[in-house]
Amino acid sequence: MITLTVNGRSHEVDADPATPLLYVLRDDLGLHAAKYGCGFGQCGACTVMVDGRAVFSCVTPIAALPGRQIKTVEGLGTIEDPGPMQRGFIEAQAAQCGYCIPGMMMRAQALLEQNPAASEQDIRDHLALNLCRCGTHMRILDAVKRAAALMRSARGPDAGTTVATDGAAR
Amino acid sequence: MSPLPHVVSRRSVVAGTGALVLSFALSRHAFAQQPQEPQNVGEEPRKPIPQPGSLKSAPRLDAWIRVDADGRVTVFTGKAELGQGIKTALLQIAAEQLDVPVGALTLVTADTARTANEGYTAGSHSMQDSGTAILHASAQVRALLVAAAAQRLGVPAEQLRTGDGRISAPDGRSLGYGEVVTAEMLQADAAPQSPLKDPARRTVMGRPVRRVDIPAKVTGGEAYVQDMRLDGMVHGRIVRPPSPGARLRDVDAAAVERLPGVLEVVRNGSFLGVVAEREWPCIQAMRRLAALAQWEGHSDFPDAATIDQTVLKLPSQNTDILNTQHMGTPQGRRFEASFTRPYQMHGSIGPSCAIAHATAEGLTVWTHSQGVYPLRGALAEMLQLAPDKIRCVHVEGSGCYGHNGADDVAADAALLALAVPNRPVRVQWMREDEHRYEPYGPAMVAKLSAVLDQGRIVDWTHDVWSNTHSTRPGAAGNLLAALYLQRPFMPPPPVPLPQPEGGGDRNAIPLYKLPRGRVTHHFIPDMPLRVSALRSLGAYVNVFAIETFMDELAAAAGIDPVTFRLNHLEDSRGRDVITTAAEKFGWSRPRDKRPGTGRGFGFARYKNLGAYTAVALDVTVDRDSGAVRVTRVVAAVDSGDAVNPDGIRNQIEGAILQSTSWTLYEAVGFDRETITSRSWADYPILRFDGVPDPVEVHILDRPGQPFLGTGESGQGPTGAAIANAVADATGVRLRDLPLNRERVRTALGPAPAARAG
Structure with a gap:
């Protein structure tokens, strides 16, 4: 048994310690947001956060994860009460098929938690690890900028000092 | 190893004992019992009355719309959501014509037990086929409900108003749809005419309604x-x-x-x-x-490095899909060019x-x-x-x-x-x-020639060589696994998809007004690699060839490429998208032409039947690395009646970026025995570092006009615009796809000095 902390909740998982996190999330914990895309860490569809950093869950064995904070899209909000990142994607209508989107959201979330004032170039640089085949890139950028603005406004007026210089709060 | 166990014995099936009954309720509609699947919707209409869209093959109203006694309204479509937003657009149509809010409707998509057989969700046909059927069926259902209410209330139908799923009389009495519907009412075939709502009175169609599927997709719902x-x-x-x-x-x-x-x-x-x-x-x-x-x-694959030569050498069935060469003898200067595309994957x-x-x-x-x-x-x-x-x-x-x-x-x-x-x-x-x-988009070659006389094209030929662009099932031999079974199935012989939509020859006939020409489809039955339909089929290559050749001819004539296109185009809607894209882009503004930067234009009407799309864009070309980056894109599109402008914009943006990826990066790798593109490392595609700064899409809405298929319309114009921009930036014309770093570097050569194109 391995204990994993996912979205703030502790789970006892009965799986081979070599099992990639992705399969435990989807098949054992019923968390569908992270997707299988390549199994090689090349596309980012499986991206989740571990201790605040974006990781490829398809190549991260659960043996490495006890005691660490795992966060998935399900931890960002719900369909009834979506969080800022989710609202950003809904407002920007930033999906076509949407299969890559949860991975995009988690990588963007990790970036904005580390750097709330991330510039558009920062966002592009970070998201370059994640592939989108529908060509939704422009909307994904828009969504992440909207999410950044929503997060800043949620933190109150003092957060004004962190406003990006490139018009991220459009 | 024992043979594959079957749930039912073959004998019982062959003998047709019919002993097995499916647990789910089969639709009571006639279409559900049709054992064979027509390959194209509407090929064999059941009724002689011409019907709009998929009403041709499924004329019953309740194939599309059902109203329950409790007032719930369900919309049925045989088309499928592929991420193109079709669910939302179809709901908007039904909501508008039925006067029921989008949120109160239930939509059932492609299901052999429940929906009409609308063939494939492909070819940018969903709005034309299913959207049109639902438009008319919804309007007729509303009229039937109103007529029934008129009788019940003793009020002329013209005096009744509908809204929110209810029918109201001037005296304040009202009935819900569920109260007036009867079991038989919607079992009727659609009438030839539909009381469509005046486009000026619309409140749902033509609006950027948010996609109904996105919330679940961004919150970890069971979305796929x-x-x-x-x-x-x-x-x-x-x-x-x-x-x-x-x-x-x-x-x-x-x-x-x-x-x-x-x-x-x-x-x-x-x-x-x-x-x-x-x-x-x-x-x-x-x-x-x-x-x-x-x-x-x-496998015994041909040499990937010379696949274009292989394509030209394979036996082909040649069909002139246009020939007006009897029209006089051309005088002027002749130009020729050859274009290639490798195998590309979905x-x-x-x-x-x-x-x-x-x-x-x-x-x-x-x-x-x-x-x-x-x-x-x-x-x-x-x-x-x-x-x-x-x-x-x-x-x-x-x-x-x-x-x-x-x-x-x-x-x-x-x-x-x-x-x-x-x-x-x-x-x-x-x-x-x-x-x-996966079955790839086939490798193709196009050879074009034209005669130019006093700035006008006076002769035009276009030869395109291609495999089929559809090995879709219908037959077991089109399923991969079936090819490997102990008793394998053979793929059916490939056939060219017929004009006017075409396959390898899709969009090979230019929309431009040309006095004389010949367009020939060289259909190649032999398939060295397994191939099938890739978004836009041959249109990507044919539009790439036509629209880059137009630029070459414009340059030879010394005429601005946008003006040159307009000089050869009579279609007024085509002219409108070209001028809109050019204006919004600022094509005629004086520009500061810096080294390594260029701009390009591309235009097509998809299949010469669907949406009109024009694309203008800027590129930068890095001479040392050969890297091309698209920096700014402005597009204009006329999709006819634009049900969801944001959905159209999303599709066109996607088409532009995906076509950018095809055009700059993509080629399936293979050696003489097998496929070597095994992962994204071996088949690079567009990443965020190659994404343009702004992409603008302008929609020319035509309320009340037929829906024009949009999803694939951006592929060709974008590819051509990129090649034209690279030529503008470097003076070198690249005609072999993709325009990747190696090709660009090789074409530009080691010397930094500009070369004449």
């Missing part, structure tokens, strides 16, 4: 077939051969069947798969099985997936196939089951962009499910399966 978890579900994986042409000689299946959690190793000829209780152990078992499998033989981010469940009642398959009825027919043939013992239900998958592995994985899942009856089997392809075994 990949996410479905049925009770008792187990997992399957397939061991594909190391080369498509290899055959399985031997495998120690027992060694894998002994692994913990493994339920079954399924071998039938060279089809090899494994079923296990859980997914990760299933993948490990599949890998063990792959290591133990002994294969013999291999490359879905999510590998193909299906779930199949075999029970005593029959087989149910949840699939992201673009055609549930054709898939059902192919599965029935492969499994020797009666079609009515199989139900195929569409569930969304990752974006497909044409015929990818969706149908094949459904066949895989069906074969495994029959080996473990009563357990739903979920099969998802591995990344390398998707890259190596």
Whole structure:
């Protein structure tokens, strides 16, 4: 048994310690947001956060994860009460098929938690690890900028000092 | 290894005993009993009365709209959501014409037990076929409900108003739709005329209604077939051969069947798969099985480096799809150019997936196939089951962009499910399966020539060489697994898709007004690599060729390329999108032409029948690396009646970026024996570092006009605009796709000095 902390909740998982996190999330914990895309860490569809950093869950064995904070899209909000990142994607209508989107959201979330004032170039640089085949890139950028603005406004007026210089709060 | 166990014996099916009854309710509609799937909707209308859209093949109103006694309204479509937003657009149409809020409607999409057979969700046809049918059916249903209410209330129908699913009389009395509907009312065939709402009174169509599917997709909902978890579900994986042409000689299946959690190793000829209780152990078992499998033989592929020469040498069936060469003798200067495109892949981010469940009642398959009825027919043939013992239900998958592995994985899942009856089997392809075994967009060559006289084109020829652009199922031999069974199925002989839509020759006839010309489709039956429909089929290559050649001719004539296009175009809607794109881009503004920067233009009307799209863009070309980056894009599109402008914008943006990826990066790698593009490392596509700064899409809305297919219309114009911009930036004309770093670097040569184009 391995204990994993996912979205703030502790789970006892009965799986081979070599099992990639992705399969435990989807098949054992019923968390569908992270997707299988390549199994090689090349596309980012499986991206989740571990201790605040974006990781490829398809190549991260659960043996490495006890005691660490795992966060998935399900931890960002719900369909009834979506969080800022989710609202950003809904407002920007930033999906076509949407299969890559949860991975995009988690990588963007990790970036904005580390750097709330991330510039558009920062966002592009970070998201370059994640592939989108529908060509939704422009909307994904828009969504992440909207999410950044929503997060800043949620933190109150003092957060004004962190406003990006490139018009991220459009 | 025992033969594949079947749930039903072949004899009982062949004898037609009909002993098995499916547990789900088959539709009472006539279309559900049609055993054969027409390849194109509307080919054989059941009624002589001309009907709009898919009403041709499914004229009954309740094939599209049902109203329950409690007032609930359900909309049915035989088309499928592929990420193009069709669910939302169809709901908008129904909501508008029925006067019911979008949120109060239920939509049922492609399902052989519930919806009309609308063939494939392909060819940018969904709005034309299904959207048009739902538009008319909804308007007629509303009128029938109003007529019934008029009788009940004793008020003339013209005095009744509808809204929110209710019918109101001037005196304040009102009836809900559920109160006036009768069982028989909607069992009628659609009338030839529909009381459509005046476009000026619309409140839902023409508005950027938010997509109904996005909230679940961004909150971890069960949004895809990949996410479905049925009770008792187990997992399957397939061991594909190391080369498509290899055959399985031997495998120690027992060694894998002994692994913990493994339920079954399924071998039938060279089809090899494994079923296990859980997914990760299933993948490990599949890998063990792959290591133990002994294969013999291999494909005999041509040389990838000279695939264009191979394409030209293969036997072809040649058809002039246009010939006006009897019209005089051209005088002037002749120009020629040759264009090539390698094999390119769909490359879905999510590998193909299906779930199949075999029970005593029959087989149910949840699939992201673009055609549930054709898939059902192919599965029935492969499994020797009666079609009515199989139900195929569409569930969304990752974006497909044409015929990818969706149908094949459904066949895989069906074969495994029959080996473990009563357990739903979920099969998802591995990344390398998707890259190596999806059917690619075919390699193509186009040769164009034209005669220019005083700035006008006076003669034009276009020869295009291509394989078929559809090996979609309908037949078992079009399912990958069926090719490897002990008693294999042969693919049916490929046939060219007919004009006016065409396949390899799609958009080969220019929309421009040309006094004399010939366009010839050289259809190549032999397929060195497995190929099928990739978004826009041959239109990408033909528009790339025509629109870059137009630029070459404009340059030779010394005329601005946009002006040159307008000089040869009479179609007023085409002219409007060209001038709109040019204006919004600032084409005629004076520009500061810096080295390594260029701009390009491209235009087409998709299939010469669908949406009009014009694209203007800027590029930068890095001389040292050969890297091209598209920096700014402005597009204009006329999709006819624009039901959801934001949906159209999303599709065009996507088309522009995907076509940018095709045009700059993509070619399937293969050696003489097998496919070498196994992952994204071997098949690079666009990443965020190559994404333009702004992409603007301007919509020319035509309320009340027919819907024009949009989803594929941006592919060709974008590719051409990029090549034209690269030529503008460098003075060098590149005609072989993709315009990747190596090609650009080689073409520019080592010297930094500009060369004349």
